Amino acid sequence: MTYKITVFNTLGREYQEFKTITPGLVKMYICGPTVYDSAHLGHARTYIAFDAIIRFLEYMGYRVIYVRNITDVGHIREESGMDRMIHGAERERRHPMEVADKYMMEFFKDMDMLGVRRPDIQPRASMVIPEIIDAVHKLIEKGFAYTVDGSVYFEVSKFDGYGRLSRIKISELQRHRLEPDPRKKSPGDFALWKEAPPNYPLVWRSPWGLGFPGWHIECSVMSMKYLGEQIDVHGGGHDLVFPHHENEIAQSEALSGKSPFVRYWLHTGELTVEGQGMHKSLGNYITIREALRRYSPDLIRLFILSSHYRSPIDFSEKAMAQARENLEKIVDALNLLSEASDGGGDELANSVALDVEEFKSAMCNDFNTPSALAAIYAAADKVRAHIGMGRPVGTPSKVAGMILEMCNALGLLRGFTPVRLAVEAEKVLKVLLDVRRELRRRGLYEIGDEIRSRLAEIGIKVEDTRDGERVRLTL
RNA sequence: GCCGGGGUGGCCGAGCAGCUAGGCGGCAGGCUGCAGACCUGCUCUACAGGGGUGCAAUUCCCCUCCCCGGCUCCA
Incomplete structure (x- = not known):
């Protein structure tokens, strides 16, 4: 049978049939982190959620070209108006690129430890500065951007359909945490290139003088450089919808003249800790490495996949304990199967095959991992009950294979081997x-x-x- | 203020027009020397509140209450 995959597109806020530009090929760009500090559980949530989506698409036979960037320049902090990278550098009294390298390597290691499939390309913002300058230049030429001294701003009113993704109205962009630069034509205009203050530690030469790129433009440039002007999926945390992704659409479509820049916008829900957002000031900021010291990668993954990727998820000891019980049930079933001997009919295998179908249709329905997990639990329960009642399994390796197939399609238990004594x-x-x-x-x-x-x-x-x-x- | 997302049984968590989600927990019984595993039944005709439209609403519409997020920091 053929499967129809349905996804919820943030652009339009509706379920749509998943049809890629090129049949069988998925071009996907996921916004990576700004590497000025250690990655935390929120990052784990987002990248594990997308990892399961990617693995499932691959399981369904798609080839996925997966690009996830590293932002190491241009991410402005609100209170100081300072680049986040510079802030990190000042805190650690190192060169910004040294800080970037340190946390980038740490991030890569965290992702590997979590079993997140490596992207095919991991471009870095600082390495596409020439392309960024080129893009900014073109936007000025095309009349979408204007210069103010050494800075360049994107003129939002020039782009038709600005606000389509986030449903924000330009006229309502009136509240600001930071006083907008009064020289901007409209408060909603955003920086493509920023003039650097004197003695700024991280600058590049540009037609507009020494400066650095604005946040947003790097993703447009990297996405188009490696995947082309139009792609299938662009994803990231929900908090990126505005302004980051809204601005990406404006820049990218203004540049290419093609629409849509992205077919399907996918956004992950927020992760809270004991009901509250993670903040260093609240003392509930949990880095991935801390989490990995306490929980296995499979456990963290099962916890995250227990909630739909778009829903908020709350991290707590209790939630982890529940995830652990569920994980042990699956592992127990697999261990039991590894010791079971052949014999009897295909009854169990046929029944579990139905669960595999359930699993697929759950995942095809906007990657509904909680329902998909329910199918895995159903299969594991059947196994446990079957063996618990002392009935012959039939073909244990076949049954185990099906359960592992489902788990692996979510990135779970990829390294599973039955526990054995010497x-x-x-x-x-x-x-x-x-x-x-x-x-x-x-x-x-x-x-x-x-x-x-x-x-x-x-x-x-x-x-x-x-x-x-x-x-x-x-x- | 504006925009968006939510409120589902003791807890977690899907569904979103008719049909069991699932898990965890609790209780009773079976099997057991006990425990566990497994089995049976119950907790479980739950969907914030109030209206409305449907033959039919947890699911659609309106209003109210509450929570959370975004509004140039964030995955």
């Missing part, structure tokens, strides 16, 4: 269980239970069934 340990365990059986036969339950609880402490759960002991390893 041969020697196996023999020792057998001796212990033999002794325990004899103890129980003589009614010496207390000592038998002692053996059981001591084994449980080291991750070996012994369960007594009619057919003897079943050992579950949670090593």
